[in-house]
Amino acid sequence: MSEATLTVMRHKGNCVRQVSVARRADMCDLGPERGIAEAGTPVDSVVGGAPRIQEDEDQRAIGPSALRGKIASFGPFRVRATERLLEKDCTSLKIGSRALDILIVLLEHAPDVVSKRDLMRRVWGKLVVDEVSLRFHVAALRKRLGDGACSVRYIKNIPGRGYCFAGVVTWAEAAAMPQKIAPATAPQLPREPLLVVGRDNAVRELITLLKKERFVSIVGAGGIGKTTIALTMAHRMLAEFEGAVHFLDLGAVEDPRLLAGLLVSKLGRVAVSEQPLPVILTSLRERRMLLVFDSCEHVIEDVAALAETIFRDAPLVHILVTSREALRAEGEQVHHLPPLECPPLTESLTATQALSFSAVQLFVKQVAHSGHAFELTDADAPVVADICRRLDGIALALEFAAARVGVHGVRGTSSLLDKHFRLLWRGRRTALPRHQTLSATLDWSYNLLSLAEQLVLRRLAVFVGGHSLEAALDVVAEGLGPAELTETLATLVDKSLVISDRTAATRYRLLDTTRAYAWQKLTEGGEDARVLRRHCEHMINALERFGARIWAPPSSENIDFFVLNLNDIRAALEWSFSDHGDAGLGAKLAGASACLLLQAGLLLECAAWTERAIGALDNSSEGTYLESELLACFASSIMVTRGNGPHIHTALIRALDIAERLKTAPMQLYLLHALYKWRIRSGDLRGIRDLTDRVESVAKRIADPLADAIAHGFFAVTCFFTADSREVRGHAHIALTAPVHLSKLNLASFGHLHRVRSTLARNLWVLGYPEQAVAAAEEAVHEAENLSHPVTLCYVLMSCVIVALETGDWQRAEKLVHRLSTIATKYELLTYARASVGWQGCLAVSRGELSRGVELLQTALAALHEDGYELYRPQLSLTLAEGFAKIGEQELAYSTICEAVSWADTRGRILELIDLLRAKGDILSSISASEAEACLLESLDLARQRGLFALELRAGISLARLWTDRAQREKALGLLDPIFNKVSEGFQTRDRVAAANLLQQLRSRN
Ligand SMILES: Nc1ncnc2c1ncn2[C@@H]1O[C@H](COP(=O)(O)OP(=O)(O)OP(=O)(O)O)[C@@H](O)[C@H]1O
């Protein structure tokens, strides 16, 4: 016995569809029990195989042929009538039993015409069949003979008369051939799939379920692997069912009325009535068996009815169904087949990790199958993971992509996914027609949809990510009622074209490839423009409902919506600012989403969209809240990513002006906060007192604990920079203990008050408490690390590096600088990344790596000047000057320190000026002792006036050294000793160690 496949090409209009009817044909034994097709249908009979039934003699078809014992040869073909064999070039060909009968009869009479009636009588005996069956089998015969190809035609239709054999036949006597004995229960199954990845559990569980429940449907998207699993199961269950496993590929059945006939033939039975179901049931009740109905979606109603009846009336029969849509039949257990597993999006993924996911395994194996040596490397692993994710783990899509790797490489294939090319990638030549391309796979489903379903599917392609029912109702409903749309959406889910995720609030989404397909259909129909506009308007309306403001904390619903719809918001922004879009809508959408982008840390994106939106504002938007929100978000995002340029100041002033006119005090507070930040970052601290006062007066108008804390925080920072250090602690304490959790303002937007925390640490150092300063800095960094707010963390790291450098803890400083550089680079916070280079320079100079340090400092100073971020310029310039001095470049050292002193002096940098004067004194000590002394005395004096003990100690050490070098040891001792006596902690920090050494030296010489 062997599996025979009869194929006929049916021409339907322009479309040619291949129809295959699987059947078994005994190639050697023309037994009396040939099955007979249901009258009036072209379904072929099954010959041989158990169970068999004895036919009535009347129902036998052709009797002993005149060809018995002879061999007929024509072209490359030979027909051995006795053995019922058709050979081509000495190789036997599969051919259906009826088709062979027709050939034998025509050969017998060649070149005479045999009438259709005679032909049917000879082939079907007394069984009544119609001409459709005859035509069907003649077509099958012609196909087998390659009739018509290469202008050879063996079987000719003579209109109105019948058929004849038109070739040249020669005859010979046949030698006896040994009879082949067919096994009684040969499996009637297509070949078991050779490669099945990642489905072991599913197969096991489904087998258990099928044994227990008897009726299981595997449901899922096209190409996901339903048939692969069903076939694997069928083979594994052969023993369980003693060979009685029948696989019916319904994909080829166009006419649902053929179903029962197909089943009859599969069972090796004869159906003589137009109602074969009772015959089938009689047969099915006799024996335990498994019926596999594969690819049922297009004949779903008829399969549902048939399966339901069999399930109910034939309790020994188990039914396995594969379909893109569940049958919804009584007794059916639906198993929704998930896609193959894809690696989640992670920061790093090795090849070994990637290969633990079945989608990647399949992809890699398929690349190898396509004939290319391929080993997944760590470098390619994230790209392959991305391909798998974007193909949603659909086996067929992965197969197509894998086949492209040989030509385009992994990265090339990945980049092609962006385009819609993937729909046209061709698969295996031997695959089912609907598996030749992804487009064909989707055509199969799409063509089965109603017009309304097609319409909704096309329009849904506008959503980039998942979407809610409300969103669908809003965006795609045009021309459809809500009830109709809801129902249509549900049917699309049923048909595996839309995925519904019921984990939280139900969300719907199209698989990526389905979306690409539907999008193509949408654009082909020219419907995209309207739908894109609706989509953008929906995003605006949805976001505006939440009323997000830069100064207010977003509601959790707002955050959820934003996170879930981020890709759609991006797509809508992209469209609105495109040539075919509407920039006015874009400005509104940017205004409604900018603060969320900012708070999500997507600063570059925020800067880009708000900049475009500001450029698109028309007269009607001038002076509106929208304008001030856009300006505020633009300024805040660009300040740390692109630099602190004057245009940001202009934007903030304009936004503040609008906020003042609109009398929105919280917005004014935010903008004053941003202006303060801008000023501090610029390094020019003139005017920060005024700003602090303005903040205080606005804060008083807002009865809010955070507003109050912000005002005190500003006072603390201002006092620190103006060297009023003793005032800092009180203000900082009020700010940091305020009940800010009761605030209606957004703590994150105001930097979490971390400016205050890190200032407090630095202030402790200048006041002479290095140990407390280190502890406070540690705490500030620790807290900032827990905030998931990169900008705040960078700010805190920036100022806490200073504490480590000032105390001489190089290791700690190195760690902080490294962390700063990592975070700044990762989040593209350009100004902090550049600043970290400056700290690396300071560290190098401090450790004696002088030329490297000098180079880094010069680079950083130039870059930060370009960025307008010059808050730390005094420290960096000071160290650069010291570096020059240490490598013997006295002139450069001198000019650098002089420039730094005058820069600080003219910009209100009182605090830094004190230490700069000390450094200038040190540098001058080898040039002019008196000028050096003057500088050091001035530094000492300022430090004492302000109570800045750390700076007093530093100036004292330098002065004592100068005097020691000038043989004024007593004077030096008299200066340094009392200063050192005031040291209360931090004896291991660098200045204290230096002072102690110098004192010891001075005392020992005395
Ligand atoms: N687990 C798997 N391992 C390896 N290859 C697979 C796997 N699943 C599916 N394939 C391959 O993917 C292609 C599509 O699989 P299959 O025919 O089973 O899909 P299907 O879900 O039945 O599709 P359709 O809905 O069109 O009937 C086939 O070439 C098959 O060999």
Ligand SMILES: [Mg+2]
């Ligand atoms: Mg299938």
